[in-house]
Structures are given as structure tokens and as C-alpha cells.
Amino acid sequence: MILFPDMYVKNAYELPYEEMHARGFSGIIFDIDNTVAPDNGPADDKCRQLFAKLSKMGYKTMILSNNDEPRVKSFADDVGCDYVFKAAKPSREGYAKAVKKLGMKKDRVFMVGDQIFTDILGAKRSGIFAVMAGKLYWKERAHIYLKRILELPVMAAYFISNAVSHFGAKQH
Ligand SMILES: [Mg+2]
Structure with a gap:
């Protein structure tokens, strides 16, 4: 199912x-x-520490955002990585750009x-x-809030299908 993430985590910090x-x-x-x-x-200390920790681990990081350049650039500069702005996600174009900037094969990227x-x-x-990270904060712009309502049945189906396959695996 193309709308299902490959992994779900409580939030990006976990x-x-x-x-x-x-x-x-x-x-x-x-x-x-x-x-x-x-x-x-803006980025806070926790956020800066995460990006520093990842680069220490050996990761190269990239920002891919639908937001405009001033917001994306100032954030990326703050955490110390490159960026693609106005990415028009879910268009594939921005992802291709981001992978190219990372300079590695896409199967090494998540x-x-x-x-x-x-x-x-x-x-x-x-x-x-694709890793879906639960949202960090409750406050968000109205157009995002509307999409959250549309996400509900997809996430419900995702968790049900995971529970079913988990249960199925236990039977063997
Ligand atoms: Mg977002």
C-alpha cells in the first residue's frame, strides 16, 4: 500500500x-x-543536537520541505545541513534532487x-x-490540520494491518 510508511516511530527523536x-x-x-x-x-537545542549526533554517527542529512526558502534555509543553516525548498511533496522531483545532493544511492537513504x-x-x-514520525506538537496551520483528518483512516488501516501481520507471524 503506497500510503503506508515502511516504519512508524513515536517521533523523530525516538x-x-x-x-x-x-x-x-x-x-x-x-x-x-x-x-x-x-x-x-525555529530549531532548538534538542534539534541541533540531533543533527550533530547524526553526523557524528556517519550520516549525511538533508532537508526536504514544501515551505519557502527563507524558512528552510535558516533552519538548515542552523542545524548545519543542505536543503531543498518548495519541494512540492509528494512530487518525486524534490526527492530526486535531495538524493542527488546527498550523492548516494537512494537505497542507502531514508x-x-x-x-x-x-x-x-x-x-x-x-x-x-519512508519513516513516519508522529507529530511533535499539536499546534499547526489549518491546511495541515485538515489533512490530519484525512490521514486518520489510513493510519487506522496501517496499524490494523501491522497488528494482523504481527498476530499472523506469531501463529507459526
Ligand atoms: Mg511536516
């Missing part, structure tokens, strides 16, 4: 980055808003985002491993 690195991933494409920072808000119909769908369409 992703098993070490484990993913050991699995062969070395590039990460991040959404900003409500994935690693508040919607339209994407972390909080929205199904932009972040996850775009990654899946691009053949990039």
Missing part, C-alpha cells in the same frame, strides 16, 4: 538511528515542520516525515524507505 545505520543507511532526508521542529518554528499525503507518499513513489 528513531533507532544507530540500528538504521548498521542496516546500511547513511543518508537521511528530513521534513522540518512538526517532524523535527514546531510548525513554522526519509523522515510527519505527513502521509506529502512526506510518506512522495518517498514511497520515489522508492525511498
Whole structure:
């Protein structure tokens, strides 16, 4: 199912980055808003520490955002990585640009985002491993809030199908 993430984590700060690195991933494409920072808000210390920790681990990181350049650039500069702005996610174009900038094969890259119909769908369409991170904050712009309502049945189906396959696996 193209709308289902390959992995779900409570939030981007609780992703098993070490484990993913050991699995062969070395590039990460991040959404900003409500994935690693508040919607339209600046990076905080926790956020800066995350990016520093990832680069120490050996990851190359990239920002992929539908937001405009001033917001995306100032955030990317703050955490110290490159960026693609006005990405028009779920369009594949921005993902291709981001992977090219990372300079590695896309099977070594995973994407972390909080929205199904932009972040996850775009990654899946691009053949990039998609990690859905639960949103960090409740406050967000109205158009995003509307998409949350549309996400509900998809996430419900995702969790049900995971529960079923987990249960099925236990039977063997
Ligand atoms: Mg977002």
C-alpha cells in the first residue's frame, strides 16, 4: 500500500538511528515542520543536537520541505545541513534532487516525515524507505490540520494491518 510508511516511530527523536545505520543507511532526508521542529518554528537545542549526533554517527542529512526558502534555509543553516525548498511533496522531483545532493544511492537513504499525503507518499513513489514520525506538537496551520483528518483512516488501516501481520507471524 503506497500510503503506508515502511516504519512508524513515536517521533523523530525516538528513531533507532544507530540500528538504521548498521542496516546500511547513511543518508537521511528530513521534513522540518512538526517532524523535527514546531510548525513554522525555529530549531532548538534538542534539534541541533540531533543533527550533530547524526553526523557524528556517519550520516549525511538533508532537508526536504514544501515551505519557502527563507524558512528552510535558516533552519538548515542552523542545524548545519543542505536543503531543498518548495519541494512540492509528494512530487518525486524534490526527492530526486535531495538524493542527488546527498550523492548516494537512494537505497542507502531514508526519509523522515510527519505527513502521509506529502512526506510518506512522495518517498514511497520515489522508492525511498519512508519513516513516519508522529507529530511533535499539536499546534499547526489549518491546511495541515485538515489533512490530519484525512490521514486518520489510513493510519487506522496501517496499524490494523501491522497488528494482523504481527498476530499472523506469531501463529507459526
Ligand atoms: Mg511536516
